[in-house]
Amino acid sequence: MIETPYPIVETSERRLPSRRGMNALAxxxxxxxxxxxxxxxxxxxxxxxxxxxxxxxELRASLLGLPHHWVWRNYWDILAGARxxxxxxxxxxxxxxxxxxxxxxSSMAAFAxxxxxxxxxxxxxxxxLLGLLFPAATAILPLFIKIRDLGLLDSYWGVVLPQVAFxxxxxxxxxxNAFRELPSELLDAAMMDGCGYFxxxxxxxxxxxxxxxSTVAVIxxxxxxxxxxxxxxxxxxxxxxxxxxxxxxxxxxxxTSWQLVLAFITxxxxxxxxxxxxxxxxxxxxxxxxxxxx
Amino acid sequence: MSANGWAVVLVFLPPALLLFTVFVAxxxxxxxxxxxxxxxxxxxxxxxxxxxxxxxxxxxPTFGRALVNNGLVIAVSLLIELPLALAxxxxxxxxxxxxxxxxxxxxxxxxxxxxGAGLIWRYMxxxxxGLAAAIAGGLGLQPVYLLASKDWAFxxxxxxxVWKYFGFYMMLYVAGLQSIDKTLLEAAxxxxxxxxxxxxxxxxxxxxxxxxxxxxxxxxxxxQLFDVIVPLTGGGPxxxxxxxxxxxxxxxxxxxxxxxxxxxxxxxxxICVTFAFGYRRAFMRDD
Numbered sequence: 001m002i003e004t005p006y007p008i009v010e011t012s013e014r015r016l017p018s019r020r021g022m023n024a025l026a027x028x029x030x031x032x033x034x035x036x037x038x039x040x041x042x043x044x045x046x047x048x049x050x051x052x053x054x055x056x057x058e059l060r061a062s063l064l065g066l067p068h069h070w071v072w073r074n075y076w077d078i079l080a081g082a083r084x085x086x087x088x089x090x091x092x093x094x095x096x097x098x099x100x101x102x103x104x105x106s107s108m109a110a111f112a113x114x115x116x117x118x119x120x121x122x123x124x125x126x127x128x129l130l131g132l133l134f135p136a137a138t139a140i141l142p143l144f145i146k147i148r149d150l151g152l153l154d155s156y157w158g159v160v161l162p163q164v165a166f167x168x169x170x171x172x173x174x175x176x177n178a179f180r181e182l183p184s185e186l187l188d189a190a191m192m193d194g195c196g197y198f199x200x201x202x203x204x205x206x207x208x209x210x211x212x213x214s215t216v217a218v219i220x221x222x223x224x225x226x227x228x229x230x231x232x233x234x235x236x237x238x239x240x241x242x243x244x245x246x247x248x249x250x251x252x253x254x255x256t257s258w259q260l261v262l263a264f265i266t267x268x269x270x271x272x273x274x275x276x277x278x279x280x281x282x283x284x285x286x287x288x289x290x291x292x293x294x
Numbered sequence: 295m296s297a298n299g300w301a302v303v304l305v306f307l308p309p310a311l312l313l314f315t316v317f318v319a320x321x322x323x324x325x326x327x328x329x330x331x332x333x334x335x336x337x338x339x340x341x342x343x344x345x346x347x348x349x350x351x352x353x354x355p356t357f358g359r360a361l362v363n364n365g366l367v368i369a370v371s372l373l374i375e376l377p378l379a380l381a382x383x384x385x386x387x388x389x390x391x392x393x394x395x396x397x398x399x400x401x402x403x404x405x406x407x408x409x410g411a412g413l414i415w416r417y418m419x420x421x422x423x424g425l426a427a428a429i430a431g432g433l434g435l436q437p438v439y440l441l442a443s444k445d446w447a448f449x450x451x452x453x454x455x456v457w458k459y460f461g462f463y464m465m466l467y468v469a470g471l472q473s474i475d476k477t478l479l480e481a482a483x484x485x486x487x488x489x490x491x492x493x494x495x496x497x498x499x500x501x502x503x504x505x506x507x508x509x510x511x512x513x514x515x516x517x518q519l520f521d522v523i524v525p526l527t528g529g530g531p532x533x534x535x536x537x538x539x540x541x542x543x544x545x546x547x548x549x550x551x552x553x554x555x556x557x558x559x560x561x562x563x564x565i566c567v568t569f570a571f572g573y574r575r576a577f578m579r580d581d
Contacts, residue, residue, distance in 0.1 A: 044457075060427065109306060143317060197301075258423050262417060288469055
């Protein structure tokens with residue numbers, strides 16, 4: 001509560017003696033509602049993680065009850081097998097390649113758009129920003145044909161390159177705005193010292209743009225890590241499946257054994273949850289900035 | 295411009311332009327082209343059928359149902375998801391106990407991949423094992439198989455959509471609320487404005503740009519809903535739970551009907567672009 005010297009508040013509080021009580025009541029009701037909502041959000045996740053420790057028969061009997069005896073085998077067998085690590089590894093390779101390429105290509109293009117005026121610059125920028133207007137799914141069939149004709153079907157690059165292409169628009173927009181906000185005296189001074197645009201880009205712009213670069217990295221990493229449609233269309237061999245496809249394949253194979261599927265779900269979403277817990281500030285800032293700053 | 299400047303343009307721009315052209319712009323243009331052909335993807339498209347593909351699309355009852363479903367997702371997003379997100383944001387933007395923890399919990403489902411969330415809820419809705427079974431068992435009812443019911447399966451999908459996405463919009467609203475100048479609210483309070491008046495005349499107008507933005511993103515997101523459909527229903531039962539993109543996937547891609555699928559993509563493209571331009575022109579001019 002903020003103390004205020006104005007008497008008008010004092011009198012109104014005195015005239016309505018129940019207001020403070022009402023406020024306390026409202027706060028308690030709000031808190032209770034939040035607890036209920038939070039349980040609705042968490043119950044499915046907890047039930048899934050818990051279900052992985054149960055026998056199939058026990059799954060039938062109770063949703064949130066603790067297992068009678070903890071069946072560690074469900075988790076252990078997955079962790080000891082190659083399949084789980086392979087799908088996570090594939091996802092990681094694809095996501096890291098996507099992030100690295102997105103950062104490289106978009107920061108270079110954004111730099112040119114931010115500092116250089118040339119014939120057609122506005123036209124080229126609008127052309128790239130067209131990518132923001134429609135979802136990747138609209139052109140997925142011709143994209144499939146293109147990837148096939150380029151000989152990239154069933155390869156990491158067949159997933160990575162289109163993912164980069166689709167994340168460029170947002171990345172260039174965010175980076176160009178950030179690059180332009182750097183003080184222009186820096187550029188003038190660098191030019192005066194004969195540093196040139198390339199030097200300015202590598203030694204001044206990039207080192208000063210850590211936060212916005214990490215925002216772009218978060219956006220493209222999460223999009224790639226969670227991606228489903230593109231790898232589904234491009235990849236054939238299970239040995240190259242990222243975890244999203246691997247999870248669906250596992251579910252298809254063990255669809256009658258929920259306890260195994262639940263353990264597999266839990267283990268595959270675990271990296272995302274851990275990343276979120278440890279880097280929540282960056283992830284929340286990154287994912288919301290993508291929406292707000294465009 | 296100096297030679298150095300031109301060198302930058304010639305080195306820095308082409309990679310991005312090339313990648314964008316090859317994997318985004320060209321496929322979109324080709325979708326418009328292939329859409330006029332009956333083509334299975336091999337050889338060159340040569341069986342020109344003009345607008346037949348579009349006729350097939352709009353005569354297809356499953357596509358009609360998919361359009362309705364996308365409409366339902368939009369309606370639920372605007373009428374339930376966003377208001378819920380706003381209400382929660384108002385509660386957790388302030389100094390209530392555990393505010394940060396609540397925000398993180400509500401945001402968590404957004405971080406999970408759609409297929410993961412979809413499978414988790416497939417378990418929840420499973421009449422033999424999950425939450426549905428627990429509730430039916432508790433009430434002494436017969437098991438209910440929501441996802442196998444023609445009438446209820448899409449409602450189940452809608453529940454998952456709200457569960458997964460409301461936290462993201464809540465976070466947007468929290469960011470918006472925190473940027474509102476507190477002294478305005480204090481001043482109004484001293485002038486005797488009640489909480490509802492303060493919300494109506496100060497918070498809501500100042501949150502306007504964020505609300506318009508969130509409506510934009512939730513409509514565009516609703517139009518491209520796909521990932522969550524596959525693990526939950528795969529479009530079934532009886533093709534009642536398709537969205538436009540899942541229709542495109544199951545009827546175009548898996549059957550390699552490239553012309554037909556491209557035409558579906560073009561329809562989706564026009565809906566998205568029309569909405570994007572119309573909405574921005576009408577509501578987001580000043581933002």
